[in-house]
Amino acid sequence: MSEQENSNTLRGGCLEFPAKPMRRAGDLLLARVGGALGLAFLIGDSRLGILLWVAVTAGHVRSLIFGLFGLWVGDITGRLIGVLDRPALGGGVRANAILGAVAVAWLTSGSYTPLETEIVLATLAASAAGLITAALMRALAETLLPPMVLGFSIVAGILFTLFPLWVQSASSTLLVWPAPVNAWADAQIFIRSLGSLVFSPTLEVGIIVGLALLLWSRIIVFTGFAGWLAGALTSIQLQGLSVPFYWQPASYNFFIAGMALGAAYFLPGWPSLGLAVVGGMGAAVLAALIQHMEPAWAFLPLPAIGIIWICLTAFTLTKDEALIRRNERHNIPPEQAWAYAVDHVRRFGSHEPLLVVPLTGAVQITQGFNGRLSHSGAWRYALDFQRPPGESIWEALVTAPTSGTVERVRDNIPDNELGVCNYAENWGNYVLLRMDQGGWVLLAHLKQSSIAVIAGTRVELGAYLGKVGNSGRSPVPHLHLQVQNSPHMGAPASPFRLANYETRLAERGIGSFWRESGVPQEQTVLAASWPEPETYQILTSLAPGSAVWTVAVTGRLPSRFRQPNRRGKIEHITTRLDMEGQHILTSCFGGGLVLHLDPDAWRIRELHKLRAPLLRLLALAIPSIPYAARSAMEWYEPALAWAFVANSFSLSLWPYRRLPLPEMRCMCLETPNTETRTLVVESIPVRQSSLLPTKITCTFQRLRGPVKVEAVFETGSVIYTQLSFEPGLPF
Numbered sequence: 073m074s075e076q077e078n079s080n081t082l083r084g085g086c087l088e089f090p091a092k093p094m095r096r097a098g099d100l101l102l103a104r105v106g107g108a109l110g111l112a113f114l115i116g117d118s119r120l121g122i123l124l125w126v127a128v129t130a131g132h133v134r135s136l137i138f139g140l141f142g143l144w145v146g147d148i149t150g151r152l153i154g155v156l157d158r159p160a161l162g163g164g165v166r167a168n169a170i171l172g173a174v175a176v177a178w179l180t181s182g183s184y185t186p187l188e189t190e191i192v193l194a195t196l197a198a199s200a201a202g203l204i205t206a207a208l209m210r211a212l213a214e215t216l217l218p219p220m221v222l223g224f225s226i227v228a229g230i231l232f233t234l235f236p237l238w239v240q241s242a243s244s245t246l247l248v249w250p251a252p253v254n255a256w257a258d259a260q261i262f263i264r265s266l267g268s269l270v271f272s273p274t275l276e277v278g279i280i281v282g283l284a285l286l287l288w289s290r291i292i293v294f295t296g297f298a299g300w301l302a303g304a305l306t307s308i309q310l311q312g313l314s315v316p317f318y319w320q321p322a323s324y325n326f327f328i329a330g331m332a333l334g335a336a337y338f339l340p341g342w343p344s345l346g347l348a349v350v351g352g353m354g355a356a357v358l359a360a361l362i363q364h365m366e367p368a369w370a371f372l373p374l375p376a377i378g379i380i381w382i383c384l385t386a387f388t389l390t391k392d393e394a395l396i397r398r399n400e401r402h403n404i405p406p407e408q409a410w411a412y413a414v415d416h417v418r419r420f421g422s423h424e425p426l427l428v429v430p431l432t433g434a435v436q437i438t439q440g441f442n443g444r445l446s447h448s449g450a451w452r453y454a455l456d457f458q459r460p461p462g463e464s465i466w467e468a469l470v471t472a473p474t475s476g477t478v479e480r481v482r483d484n485i486p487d488n489e490l491g492v493c494n495y496a497e498n499w500g501n502y503v504l505l506r507m508d509q510g511g512w513v514l515l516a517h518l519k520q521s522s523i524a525v526i527a528g529t530r531v532e533l534g535a536y537l538g539k540v541g542n543s544g545r546s547p548v549p550h551l552h553l554q555v556q557n558s559p560h561m562g563a564p565a566s567p568f569r570l571a572n573y574e575t576r577l578a579e580r581g582i583g584s585f586w587r588e589s590g591v592p593q594e595q596t597v598l599a600a601s602w603p604e605p606e607t608y609q610i611l612t613s614l615a616p617g618s619a620v621w622t623v624a625v626t627g628r629l630p631s632r633f634r635q636p637n638r639r640g641k642i643e644h645i646t647t648r649l650d651m652e653g654q655h656i657l658t659s660c661f662g663g664g665l666v667l668h669l670d671p672d673a674w675r676i677r678e679l680h681k682l683r684a685p686l687l688r689l690l691a692l693a694i695p696s697i698p699y700a701a702r703s704a705m706e707w708y709e710p711a712l713a714w715a716f717v718a719n720s721f722s723l724s725l726w727p728y729r730r731l732p733l734p735e736m737r738c739m740c741l742e743t744p745n746t747e748t749r750t751l752v753v754e755s756i757p758v759r760q761s762s763l764l765p766t767k768i769t770c771t772f773q774r775l776r777g778p779v780k781v782e783a784v785f786e787t788g789s790v791i792y793t794q795l796s797f798e799p800g801l802p803f
Contacts, residue, residue, distance in 0.1 A: 108166035127280035131272025142173025145198035162220035171224040172201035178271035182241035249320035289405040290724040299330015299352030306356040328376035335406035354379035418710040426571040427473035429600035450564035454554035500544020516552040572672040583704030603699035606744035614777040627788025659684030693768035
């Protein structure tokens, strides 16, 4: 045993992980071999891809040999054309090359073809499938359509057309498909169909493929089965209408369409479940049509690809306003992707542009979205800023609410007298910015001759633009802010949100309320949030290293917050930086947090298989901490679903439940000062539950990050205290 392995010893009941994990050659091989085949089955975990190789082997060892040969050919082909670093969900170059070689293995299994001929055919099929896939990837790069396994399907269809006798000989070795006369027969058809993509429609292969899919995601199997059931019922109805259709061998298309549309390419939920059903039905109709037109191509995955492409195109035309939202994270199971997407929407909205308040000091929203005066119709998405009552905003400095390039400027319109409008020049003096995040932002009614930028100027967030005036259609000095999808003046306005601002707590008269983003209502008094120096230093100085924590439990805790090892009173938390600069916190009990230091706040981005109660409490208590945090400041934070649910199975039910997701009310109890140098944050669930703590208090110090976490439950409490911290290497 090496020194590295010897150092990973049990200490205090748990394993101490090294601060810098080594990436072994085996990991690269696993990613290359398992990842390639996993993508063809919409699985983003390379380890489960190895299980699919087991399924290929269970069909026939010959298929394994040809598949590995196809992987090698696909690897060479991909290197020659330089696309191996761009894997695609649904099948990339390697995946199509593998399936092309496996198709040759099946096709020549009963033909007594010389080995040399089989090798040549496998080489041609694998390389052709890889080249066609690469061409599709490049042709579809600017679209929303994935190449999937179309390259393999084209090559296999050509082979089946050229060698019909081989197809007949190979098909004779397959078992006869049962008729759907009872539940057991239906179950056999479904299970066997899962192995059809690797030309092994047997119960054994189908079970292995189903197990791999189930381990990846419960939702993807659920939506796939919904699509399969809808397709099977549609096929039976077609047969009842005298349509000649042997649907059982092609029924895996229904399953692929269901899981792709219900969870893989769209976020899971009731709308996408309905789309999975539609996809299964559409795949059945397309399969019947292909079987009638070209029998040699009848049992390839073309129907699934066709209906997936149709739905992807049809249901993404309206972009962010679509009923069904795209799943943009394919490296994690769909239920986790749903949780992160919901969290992002609750924090920042559905991809609306985020703008900071373009003025310093306190301002009041005198007219908001759908305002009574002029913010209506196509221009209803706009905000008007003035000072609170008794103060004037005249000549207040206007700064860039986002980074971008100046598109257009007007600076020669005279300012109006109070109560008078210039109806000839609606916007008065203005600056129109083309935003880096897309779209244009207009700042209007500026003071004459105050604008300091010209068209074509590059401006960063917070750059000086001009001064507030009273030009154009403006009876009193104010600043008009809107976002639009066109550079033309008078173009319709688009939704947007203000980010990183705070409002007064009117009900108490003291303190402030911080918002990550939002659309403030009329008469709201707000101000841009600026970092508190001491708070900022504590939150941004978290150093890589290893910390030892002690645990003290009183009473009885809910099961998800109990220590995995009851005898262990010590827990090790390792902090490291990844190549993107994100902090990765891992526990000796398993799981980890991905922490990112965003421009406005400390924010927990992702959770990975949380088994450690301490990390679960941190994820619940401090999903975000603003750099502007100071005593008596409050904010509401959506608790990440992974931190709330007990396990991944429970998370799989959330997209279809109407229950509210947990939310925490956070408050800064203590601001760092020269004496204590500690930051204390208290978090309380908005909706109390016996499964959640009634209160969590977290204490932070410079370099060490969180040093104390105290959680109070209805039946007990737990206190985690950082006993020691040893700085380590960053990566």
